[in-house]
């Protein structure tokens with residue numbers, strides 16, 4: 018039998034179908050289905066545990082099975098897949114349930130505003146200081162989960178294998194985690210470099226949360242948590258390594274911020290900037306725009322290809338490496354590593 022090619026409209030039919038998949042997963046997460054399915058359960062047991070009639074459960078479970086979230090033990094018995102056990106159960110140290118639900122909700126809210134935003138003639142970034150309390154809430158939930166499950170493993174991979182420059186573990190670094198959120202990146206840097214000290218800088222509300230996390234790990238003597246608005250204030254100190262991931266989107270003058278951050282580097286110090294950017298490549302736009310367009314339409318900053326490299330260069334940094342990082346929260350980012358040459 019000849020295998021027919023997919024119809025060229027299939028991509029767009031799939032888009033319509035993905036709404037149903039999203040809802041099926043969202044309900045599963047909000048009802049903690051994967052916690053229930055840590056052990057194999059029959060349809061009747063699932064219905065009982067979730068206090069639902071068993072009528073339509075099988076279809077829901079089969080859809081989640083087709084999406085890789087559930088395995089079938091028998092035709093009537095299901096268990097969470099290894100992937101769901103890792104990322105979607107409350108007892109897992111990689112749990113991203115809240116982070117995923119947050120992504121679903123925020124992108125849905127954006128789709129409701131999409132058309133209206135096309136008619137706004139000039140987009141003004143919402144005053145970023147007004148966002149501060151929301152960031153603090155995010156730092157406790159989705160930033161925490163994504164830093165733990167995705168960003169910190171990516172940081173380890175970048176420092177261990179991706180970066181062309183090896184920084185010896187015993188180096189007495191002074192590092193800066195700019196817009197550090199929950200604080201797991203700063204904590205991870207402190208552990209990786211046992212002789213290091215560091216600064217985490219964020220809005221006061223978020224810095225408070227990061228400080229509690231640093232205290233809980235007993236590292237307050239090594240990590241100084243500083244607070245302020247990066248639009249007008251800079252961290253205090255001179256640094257060997259600065260980590261700046263997914264922060265510049267929210268800064269009113271990203272160029273000015275890069276200038277101020279670059280000035281904080283010691284000679285030969287490294288600035289690692291990791292942000293989604295918009296390139297001229299169709300595939301790359303497909304990966305980035307669905308997630309970053311909402312911010313762009315509201316006036317936030319999405320660097321264009323090469324823009325960050327040019328800014329590093331203008332500020333006395335030699336761009337020693339650029340790299341696509343595809344294992345970052347939500348969408349691929351581009352890593353720029355600059356070294357201060359002055």
Ligand SMILES: C[S@@+](CC[C@H](N)C(=O)[O-])C[C@H]1O[C@@H](n2cnc3c(N)ncnc32)[C@H](O)[C@@H]1O
Pocket residue numbers: 145146149152153156160164168195196197198199218219220223245246247248261262263264267268
């Ligand atoms: C998307 S989160 C990224 C967190 C962290 N860098 C990471 O990659 O996991 C953005 C962070 O930047 C912080 N931020 C945004 N605007 C800021 C500003 N004007 N001043 C200080 N921090 C800011 C937020 O509070 C939040 O913690």
